[in-house]
Amino acid sequence: MNGHPTREEDFDLYALGVMEGEERQAVEEHLAECADCSRKLEEARGRIALLAFAVPQVAPNPRLKERLMAHVGGMAPRFEPQQQLPPAIPEKISIFASRWWAAILSPLVFGLATATVVLWVDNEDLQKQVRSLRASVQEQQNELAAARGVINAAAEVDTLAVNLAPPPNVSGRGVVRYNERHGMVLLNALLAPLPAEKTYQLWLVPVQGNPISLGIFTPEDNNGSAYMVSSVPAGVRAKAFAITVEASGGVPQPTGPKVLIGPVS
Amino acid sequence: MEPGPNADLRVSDRVLVERVVARDEAALAAIYDRYSVMLHSMVMRVLRDTQAAEEILQDIFFQLWNNAVKFDPERGSLPGWLLVSARNRAISRLRRFHRVGMEELEENMVVVPFNVESTLSQEQMVRKVKGAIDALSEVQKEAVQLAYFEGLTHTEIAERTGEPLGTVKTRLRSAIESLRKTFRP
Numbered sequence: 001m002n003g004h005p006t007r008e009e010d011f012d013l014y015a016l017g018v019m020e021g022e023e024r025q026a027v028e029e030h031l032a033e034c035a036d037c038s039r040k041l042e043e044a045r046g047r048i049a050l051l052a053f054a055v056p057q058v059a060p061n062p063r064l065k066e067r068l069m070a071h072v073g074g075m076a077p078r079f080e081p082q083q084q085l086p087p088a089i090p091e092k093i094s095i096f097a098s099r100w101w102a103a104i105l106s107p108l109v110f111g112l113a114t115a116t117v118v119l120w121v122d123n124e125d126l127q128k129q130v131r132s133l134r135a136s137v138q139e140q141q142n143e144l145a146a147a148r149g150v151i152n153a154a155a156e157v158d159t160l161a162v163n164l165a166p167p168p169n170v171s172g173r174g175v176v177r178y179n180e181r182h183g184m185v186l187l188n189a190l191l192a193p194l195p196a197e198k199t200y201q202l203w204l205v206p207v208q209g210n211p212i213s214l215g216i217f218t219p220e221d222n223n224g225s226a227y228m229v230s231s232v233p234a235g236v237r238a239k240a241f242a243i244t245v246e247a248s249g250g251v252p253q254p255t256g257p258k259v260l261i262g263p264v265s
Numbered sequence: 266m267e268p269g270p271n272a273d274l275r276v277s278d279r280v281l282v283e284r285v286v287a288r289d290e291a292a293l294a295a296i297y298d299r300y301s302v303m304l305h306s307m308v309m310r311v312l313r314d315t316q317a318a319e320e321i322l323q324d325i326f327f328q329l330w331n332n333a334v335k336f337d338p339e340r341g342s343l344p345g346w347l348l349v350s351a352r353n354r355a356i357s358r359l360r361r362f363h364r365v366g367m368e369e370l371e372e373n374m375v376v377v378p379f380n381v382e383s384t385l386s387q388e389q390m391v392r393k394v395k396g397a398i399d400a401l402s403e404v405q406k407e408a409v410q411l412a413y414f415e416g417l418t419h420t421e422i423a424e425r426t427g428e429p430l431g432t433v434k435t436r437l438r439s440a441i442e443s444l445r446k447t448f449r450p
Contacts, residue, residue: 009441016409017356018437020418039376042341046377047448049348051413052307053387053394060305064319065297071323072290072330131291183310215315231310234410250316 004030004037011037011044056184058229156182162241164189164260172224174260176202176241183232185214185241191224191259194245200259201250204232205240212236216250238264278382279338286334293330300344301326303387304351311355311414321354337374344382345375356416378448397447405440408433 005011005027013019014027031038156179164174174189187202194200199218203211214230232238242261244254276295284292301322308318325347329336336346381387398406404426411417411425419437423430 007438009438009445012441012445013437016412016437016441017416018412018419018422020420042374042376043378045349045375046342046345047445048413049345049352049375049377050379050390050394050448051398051409051444052303052348052352053390054398054410054413055306055310057302057306057387057391058309059302060319060322061315064322065294065301068297068323068326069290069294071327072293127291131294134291134294212313214313217315228315229309230315231313233313234414235407250314 004034008040011040012048015041015044015048055231056182160264162262162264164241164243164262166260167258170259172260174226174243174262176262178232178238178241178264180232180237183234185230185232187214187217187226187228187230189226189243189260191219191226191243193219193222193224197248198245199248199250200226201244201246201254201256202228202230203242203244203254204236204238205242207237207239211242211254213250213252214241216246240264278343282333282336282338282343285330293326296329296343297326299382300347303344303381304347307348308351308355311352311359311416317358318355321351321358324354325351340376341374342377345377349375352413360416393447397444400447401440401443404428405436405443408437409440409444412437 010019010027014024019027031041158181159177159179162176162178164176166172172189172191174187174191177186177188178184185202185204189200191200199216201216202214204214205211212233214232215228217226217228219226240261240263242254243259245256245259246254247256276292278296278299281292281296285296304325305318305322308321309315312318312321328350329347336343379386379390381390398409401409407426408422411422417425419434420430422428422437423433426433428436
């Protein structure tokens with residue numbers, strides 16, 4: 001392609017990442033030398049980026065923000081108040097006058113400096129409190145958003161409730177709410193606690209092909225209750241759901257013992 | 266759907282980015298509040314793995330903290346930049362590609378045709394995009410989803426769906442034509 005792409009959709013298809021081989025190379029060579037087309041590509045990237053809004057909006061775990069801010073806080077240079085220096089005394093002033101003014105001004109300067117430091121510390125404390133309160137409100141609203149998403153999906157008429165049952169001699173129970181149209185899976189389970197080096201992993205067993213990992217989780221409290229929201233890839237139909245015990249961090253394909261399993265009826 | 270609350274809608278993305286450049290942690294937290302739900306939802310859809318999605322989100326915001334000075338809010342959109350970066354990373358991880366970092370994005374600006382800074386505008390965008398996707402035929406919808414959420418090329422989509430390559434190309438092109446009409450500002 002020596003000239004401009006002949007059709008406007010070419011920019012979107014390139015941004016989507018479906019072009020390949022000579023077709024892709026020709027677009028890239030042209031973009032390198034055409035500012036107009038580069039601008040059109042920037043707009044196409046924006047349109048394609050909006051496809052992200054096609055999925056149910058699920059808030060991340062509030063602990064993620066805490067971890068991020070703790071990580072960032074550990075690296076940010078801290079603002080330190082500058083040391084208050086006494087004012088310089090003009091050289092031409094007489095010794096008598098300088099001593100006289102120094103006697104008056106020194107306590108005043110010291111007082112002002114002290115007040116400045118106290119106010120600065122108070123201000124820092126107040127700002128910390130405001131940040132903490134905002135973080136707290138945000139966490140609560142994130143949790144509310146996640147809960148609303150779950151309720152909305154669970155209330156859909158085509159959402160299936162798949163009961164998960166343990167094999168003999170294993171305790172635990174669970175329910176997966178599965179909406180194929182939305183590609184959403186909601187898990188509620190009661191399971192035994194695990195040692196630190198182990199994790200539970202939820203699997204979707206498709207009608208065809210290998211099991212697909214829907215994520216890892218650990219019970220959130222001493223009662224063993226666990227909760228997880230996950231997504232299912234487009235075009236995949238579930239035959240069953242299963243939970244296995246795997247090494248911490250999870251595995252690409254199940255290797256550990258099944259603790260819960262349930263067929264999609 | 267209720268995206269993360271916006272800490273202060275009177276503060277634009279441009280100002281927040283400037284404050285992040287000045288190492289203001291509260292500004293980074295505000296950007297996180299604004300866009301983490303949107304990013305998390307998309308990355309979860311690509312990877313279907315909570316831990317991996319959280320790693321990518323943390324990485325994205327940490328990179329923003331360290332590279333905000335390289336972002337030009339006059340030229341591009343912050344949510345667009347974050348979305349493209351997050352999708353690149355998620356697809357790279359899904360397909361075991363090389364890691365695509367912020368270095369590439371510095372030169373790859375993204376212009377989003379709508380403002381999605383507020384909770385309300387994000388809710389409207391969800392309805393708009395879902396409406397646009399629902400208006401596509403089932404086969405068009407499948408092709409778009411395989412491309413966007415799984416990072417498949419024309420040929421790979423043809424292999425996955427068992428359709429001729431030409432059919433897939435025509436299908437995607439017509440789907441894009443339809444989406445372009447919806448995304449016209």
